[in-house]
Amino acid sequence: xxxxxxxxxxxxxxxxxGRIREAVESVYRxxxxxxxxxxxxxxxxxxxxxxxxxxxxxxxALDRWPRDGLPANPRAWLVSAGRFRAIDVLRRxxxxxxxxxxxxxxxxxxxxxxxxxxxxxIVDDRLRLVFTCCHPALPAHARVALTLREVCGLTTExxxxxxxxxxxxxxxxxxxAKAKIRDAGIPYRxxxxxxxxxxxxxxxxxxxxxxxxxxxxxSGESLTRPDLSGEAIRLGRLLVELLxxxxxxxxxxxxxxxxxxxAARTSEDGEIVLLEGQDRALxxxxxxxxxxxxxERALSSGRIGPYALQAxxxxxxxxxxxxxxxxxxxxxxxxDVLARIAPSPVVELNRAVAVAMRDGPAAGLARxxxxxxxxxxxDYHLAHSARAELCRRLGRTADARAAYRRALELxxxxxxxxxxxxxxxxxxxxxxxxG
Amino acid sequence: xxxxxxxxxEEAALEAVPDRECVxxxxxxxSDGRCLASEALQPVHTATTVRVRGGKVEITDGPxxxxxxxLAGFYMIEAxxxxxxxxxxxKIPPARVGSVEVRPVxxxxxxVAAERSA
Numbered sequence: 001x002x003x004x005x006x007x008x009x010x011x012x013x014x015x016x017x018g019r020i021r022e023a024v025e026s027v028y029r030x031x032x033x034x035x036x037x038x039x040x041x042x043x044x045x046x047x048x049x050x051x052x053x054x055x056x057x058x059x060x061a062l063d064r065w066p067r068d069g070l071p072a073n074p075r076a077w078l079v080s081a082g083r084f085r086a087i088d089v090l091r092r093x094x095x096x097x098x099x100x101x102x103x104x105x106x107x108x109x110x111x112x113x114x115x116x117x118x119x120x121x122i123v124d125d126r127l128r129l130v131f132t133c134c135h136p137a138l139p140a141h142a143r144v145a146l147t148l149r150e151v152c153g154l155t156t157e158x159x160x161x162x163x164x165x166x167x168x169x170x171x172x173x174x175x176x177a178k179a180k181i182r183d184a185g186i187p188y189r190x191x192x193x194x195x196x197x198x199x200x201x202x203x204x205x206x207x208x209x210x211x212x213x214x215x216x217x218x219s220g221e222s223l224t225r226p227d228l229s230g231e232a233i234r235l236g237r238l239l240v241e242l243l244x245x246x247x248x249x250x251x252x253x254x255x256x257x258x259x260x261x262x263a264a265r266t267s268e269d270g271e272i273v274l275l276e277g278q279d280r281a282l283x284x285x286x287x288x289x290x291x292x293x294x295x296e297r298a299l300s301s302g303r304i305g306p307y308a309l310q311a312x313x314x315x316x317x318x319x320x321x322x323x324x325x326x327x328x329x330x331x332x333x334x335x336d337v338l339a340r341i342a343p344s345p346v347v348e349l350n351r352a353v354a355v356a357m358r359d360g361p362a363a364g365l366a367r368x369x370x371x372x373x374x375x376x377x378x379d380y381h382l383a384h385s386a387r388a389e390l391c392r393r394l395g396r397t398a399d400a401r402a403a404y405r406r407a408l409e410l411x412x413x414x415x416x417x418x419x420x421x422x423x424x425x426x427x428x429x430x431x432x433x434x435g
Numbered sequence: 436x437x438x439x440x441x442x443x444x445e446e447a448a449l450e451a452v453p454d455r456e457c458v459x460x461x462x463x464x465x466s467d468g469r470c471l472a473s474e475a476l477q478p479v480h481t482a483t484t485v486r487v488r489g490g491k492v493e494i495t496d497g498p499x500x501x502x503x504x505x506l507a508g509f510y511m512i513e514a515x516x517x518x519x520x521x522x523x524x525x526k527i528p529p530a531r532v533g534s535v536e537v538r539p540v541x542x543x544x545x546x547v548a549a550e551r552s553a
Contacts, residue, residue, distance in 0.1 A: 137496055183539065184482075187517065192518075
């Protein structure tokens with residue numbers, strides 16, 4: 001299948017050729033990641049070679065398809081084109097580097113590569129790609145960057161801007177990650193069943209991190225970066241499609257339910273609106289319905305995990321027509337389970353807040369104090385803001401002020417800081433009125 | 436008596452020591468049977484550290500870095516890929532109280548031989 005140096009045939013009419021060029025772009029948008037994932041497998045796990053091959057394959061498509069028309073199976077055409085091109089490249093390199101010749105020969109043998117012998121079914125190569133990008137032997141930052149780059153197709157600049165880092169830093173992380181994959185022999189495969197739960201954990205962690213970065217940026221001016229959350233949700237949907245495990249559904253549900261509240265989360269001035277103050281008419285009911293359905297499926301599987309539980313808690317809020325009707329008992333119950341299967345001080349804190357809503361501020365404050373007295377969450381601004389709020393409700397104004405101030409010292413995000421400042425101002429105003 | 440000679444260096448400084456020289460030295464000390472095992476390692480960016488805590492395998496990127504932990508032994512293994520190497524490393528008994536750094540070998544005898552025959 002040579003595509004360079006052919007005699008130029010008469011191209012199709014300009015309108016037709018233009019339509020096909022658009023088709024190539026459309027195929028790029030929908031299929032390029034999957035083609036890349038397959039090329040990486042066919043080219044022995046070599047990411048860089050596969051990316052060059054992908055680029056060449058699409059260049060060939062732009063050249064041939066306007067002349068020959070759209071192939072019946074564009075993805076297969078591209079994979080084939082990319083693979084042959086890559087073998088060409090390797091053979092040329094082999095003239096200067098003997099060790100490459102073996103690789104070229106091995107890859108060139110046979111028209112089809114057999115699937116790994118331990119696969120019962122044909123595994124979607126994107127699953128191999130995602131597990132490799134999220135391999136625990138890679139540094140955490142690199143997993144995120146590599147996944148966004150290879151699986152989601154974001155550019156280095158887009159990733160850099162999303163995480164408020166420099167593009168050279170991101171580029172370096174990606175280069176080093178690929179080097180480690182190559183040099184340390186990180187295999188390009190879906191993990192064995194025994195390792196799957198933990199390896200899947202690592203993948204879900206990356207996806208959730210990306211979502212959170214977009215949902216509530218950890219620092220900087222803007223409260224949310226919608227593109228990142230959208231990317232995470234897209235990834236989540238792909239994972240549910242490829243690996244419909246309960247926790248995968250649970251994570252997607254959690255993200256959809258959080259996302260459903262995006263429009264209500266900030267005021268027109270870009271200020272934070274907390275859950276109890278949100279206009280529920282602005283919540284996206286379709287996302288809520290989708291999220292709830294996923295939660296139900298995840299919970300009914302019998303294998304209940306932390307993401308599904310957090311999603312279930314979010315669903316209780318989503319079901320409630322207004323803040324006052326919220327079923328806090330159910331929420332506390334769900335936190336009880338969460339605290340059992342995935343205990344952490346943050347879970348305990350959130351449970352304490354729910355207990356306060358169910359049983360009154362004193363009950364909640366006792367629990368928050370227990371956490372802080374232990375030395376946990378001392379530097380977590382939300383622990384102090386929760387304490388402040390509960391003290392305020394109990395009329396302990398001085399304690400509330402001290403806690404809000406401590407929270408303000410620790411909060412790094414501008415909209416959150418402004419919210420805390422407003423709370424402090426309200427306290428002062430209340431004291432002034434009372435005084 | 437058997438001794439283990441562990442080679443440490445700043446990676447940049449190693450560039451001043453050609454692989455050829457190391458391979459030739461290795462050939463010499465193996466020829467009279469004094470060297471029982473020897474390999475060059477890939478650079479530290481290829482290292483992965485394995486620990487087993489509470490029955491769970493913990494995998495972290497990078498070399499072992501606990502200053503209180505000291506070198507206790509070594510295993511040179513054959514594995515198809517890093518996952519297999521990690522699986523084996525996790526079974527090493529001290530992994531449950533210490534750390535096992537897993538680093539691929541750099542096949543300098545082969546690369547030097549290939550250079551010399553080219």
